[in-house]
Amino acid sequence: AQSVTQLDSQVPVFEEAPVELRCNYSSSVSVYLFWYVQYPNQGLQLLLKYLSGSTLVKGINGFEAEFNKSQTSFHLRKPSVHISDTAEYFCAVSDRNAGNMLTFGGGTRLMVKP
């Protein structure tokens, strides 16, 4: 079984500042890692994913994440946020050998202030 911990439930940040949203996971098997974003009153959409290879993954809207196997982390970063990045962000993992079922973290609400 896997578990995902998003350490911050809310992250307030000023526009154009950098941001890091933290994600740690626990698993006894190899996993795939995902970040999803949910804008108000919408479904979740994929930001980026890590399957294998380079540990630095680039996604949409200028976001990137780095997989750190030794620390079992997959933190999401953006060098300069916009007001439009205000949303809920979810980290998720899936067992490489168990279909595409996802285990989600509790979510982090990113609040970008002008």
Add this chain to the structure above:
Amino acid sequence: DAGVIQSPRHEVTEMGQEVTLRCKPISGHDYLFWYRQTMMRGLELLIYFNNNVPIDDSGMPEDRFSAKMPNASFSTLKIQPSEPRDSAVYFCASSPGLPGKEQYFGPGTRLTVT
């Protein structure tokens, strides 16, 4: 493709009534997932199907909830009888059968039980 389609988008019903939520997955996707999202409990996986067969329904809260997938292009989630604590946003998601493929979420159905 139109993406995952859910209907209705909003449902308001009285306690004790039957509620049926509908989902049309993306054509060709082998997996279908039903989630519930609330402020208190976050995003919860209720049940998922592989090739129309229910694989894991351990997240279904109680016998009042049932889900079916009669064919590859349609699934329903039924609550009978509904209770106020069922009020939530219900999401359907689908995914291809290949490992590492992400889930594609629908826009959700906002259910309010009065």
